[in-house]
Amino acid sequence: MNYLPRIVEAELSLLLEANGAVLIKGPKACGKTETATRMATSKVFLGLDENANGKGTGSAAHEREVDRDAIAEHLLADER
Numbered sequence: 001m002n003y004l005p006r007i008v009e010a011e012l013s014l015l016l017e018a019n020g021a022v023l024i025k026g027p028k029a030c031g032k033t034e035t036a037t038r039m040a041t042s043k044v045f046l047g048l049d050e051n052a053n054g055k056g057t058g059s060a061a062h063e064r065e066v067d068r069d070a071i072a073e074h075l076l077a078d079e080r
Contacts, residue, residue: 006035009035012039016074042074043075044077044078047079
């Protein structure tokens with residue numbers, strides 16, 4: 001499926017220039033991650049540690065080491 005540009009993209013671009021970070025909230029599957037991915041110059045996806053409680057249910061947050069030198073100006077940090 002082709003990407004459909006969002007009305008909010010111009011505002012998001014301005015907010016990213018003015019602030020160090022922008023929180024994008026909305027219902028599931030409305031295009032938050034796709035829109036942010038198109039504006040980000042680097043990405044980190046955070047997941048859940050499936051082995052944290054030994055049952056594979058992912059109840060504890062997974063910590064990931066990030067190379068700060070590799071992070072570009074607009075970083076997308078998203079959960080998976």
